[in-house]
Amino acid sequence: MDDGAKEERNPAWWGRRAWSLLSVVRARAPLVQCITNLVSMDIAANALLAAGASPAMVHSLREVPDFTPRCDAVYVNVGTLSEDWLPSMRAAASAGRPWVLDPVAAAASGFRMEACLELIALWPTVVRGNASEILALAARSVAASSSFKGADSLHESVDALEAAKALALSSGAVVAVSGAVDFITNGEQVVGASNGVPMMQKITATGCAVTALIAAFVAVEPSDALVAAACALAIFGLAGEIGMESSKGPASLRMHLIDALYCLDEETVTSRVKIALQP
Ligand SMILES: Nc1ncnc2c1ncn2[C@@H]1O[C@H](COP(=O)(O)OP(=O)(O)OP(=O)(O)O)[C@@H](O)[C@H]1O
Numbered sequence: 001m002d003d004g005a006k007e008e009r010n011p012a013w014w015g016r017r018a019w020s021l022l023s024v025v026r027a028r029a030p031l032v033q034c035i036t037n038l039v040s041m042d043i044a045a046n047a048l049l050a051a052g053a054s055p056a057m058v059h060s061l062r063e064v065p066d067f068t069p070r071c072d073a074v075y076v077n078v079g080t081l082s083e084d085w086l087p088s089m090r091a092a093a094s095a096g097r098p099w100v101l102d103p104v105a106a107a108a109s110g111f112r113m114e115a116c117l118e119l120i121a122l123w124p125t126v127v128r129g130n131a132s133e134i135l136a137l138a139a140r141s142v143a144a145s146s147s148f149k150g151a152d153s154l155h156e157s158v159d160a161l162e163a164a165k166a167l168a169l170s171s172g173a174v175v176a177v178s179g180a181v182d183f184i185t186n187g188e189q190v191v192g193a194s195n196g197v198p199m200m201q202k203i204t205a206t207g208c209a210v211t212a213l214i215a216a217f218v219a220v221e222p223s224d225a226l227v228a229a230a231c232a233l234a235i236f237g238l239a240g241e242i243g244m245e246s247s248k249g250p251a252s253l254r255m256h257l258i259d260a261l262y263c264l265d266e267e268t269v270t271s272r273v274k275i276a277l278q279p
C-alpha cells in the first residue's frame with residue numbers, strides 16, 4: 001500500500017496520506033449508503049459529493065438486500081431514530097460492508113442507548129461521536145449523563161479520551177471523538193486532528209456530515225480505519241478553516257465549507273492538515 005509502516009508518521013506523512021486518500025475518493029467516487037437523520041441528509045449528501053464520493057440516502061429495509069452489497073461503505077446515524085428505521089440499520093450494518101456509526105444523542109433515552117449498543121455489537125468499522133455521546137456509550141448508561149444537552153456536547157473531546165479508548169477496546173471499532181481536537185483511537189494508539197473552527201458547532205449536522213465523510217474514506221482504505229478516520233476529520237476541519245475566511249456566520253460557513261472541500265488542492269492539504277500521533 002504505502003511505506004507508512006517503515007516511515008515515521010510525522011506531520012508531513014499525515015499531510016501526504018490525507019491528500020492521497022482524498023485523491024482516491026475523488027478518483028473512485030465510492031458509493032456510500034446513508035441511513036441518516038432527517039436533519040443531516042442534505043449536508044451529509046453535499047459533503048460527500050463535494051469530496052468526490054457518491055451518496056445514496058436509501059433507508060428502506062426492502063432495498064437493503066439488493067442495494068447494500070453494491071455499496072462501498074454504509075453510514076448509520078441514529079439522530080432521528082424511530083422504531084421502523086432500526087431494522088434497516090441492523091440489516092445494512094450486517095451486510096458485510098465497512099460501516100460507520102454516528103450515535104447522535106445516545107443518552108437521550110433508553111431506547112436510543114439500547115439501539116446504539118445493539119448496533120455497536122454489529123462490528124462497526126468506526127464510531128464517531130461528540131464527547132458527551134462517547135462518554136455515555138462507554139458507560140452504557142443514560143443515567144451517567146446527568147447533565148445532558150441532546151445532540152450537542154456538554155464536554156470537551158479530551159474529557160472523553162479514556163472513554164473512547166475503552167469503547168474501542170470493548171467494541172473492536174476505531175472510535176473518534178470530535179471537538180476542538182478530534183481524537184481517533186483503536187484503544188491503543190491515539191491520533192489527534194486539530195483542524196476546524198468553533199463556528200462549525202453552530203451549523204446543525206456538521207458532525208453527521210463528517211461521519212459520512214469518514215465512511216467515504218473508510219470505503220477506500222478499509223484496512224486502516226484509524227488513518228482513514230483521522231484524515232477525513234482533518235480534511236473536513238481544514239475545509240471549515242478555509243470556509244471561515246469568507247464567512248459571516250453559520251449559514252455562509254455551511255456554504256463556504258462545502259465549496260472549500262470541493263476545491264482542496266495538494267499544496268493546501270499537505271501544508272495545512274494538522275494530525276499527530278498522541279504520546
Ligand atoms: N471547538 C472546535 N474547534 C474546531 N473545530 C470544532 C470544534 N468543535 C467541533 N469542531 C468540528 O466540528 C465538526 C462537528 O463536530 P461536533 O463535535 O460539533 O459534532 P456533533 O456534536 O456530533 O455535531 P452534530 O450532532 O450537530 O452533527 C467536526 O469536524 C469537529 O472537528
Ligand SMILES: Cc1ncsc1CCO
Nearest residue numbers: 037039079080104151205
Ligand atoms: C438537531 C438534531 N436532532 C436530531 S439529529 C440532529 C442533527 C444534529 O445531530
Ligand SMILES: [Mg+2]
Nearest residue numbers: 104130207208
Ligand atoms: Mg452528532
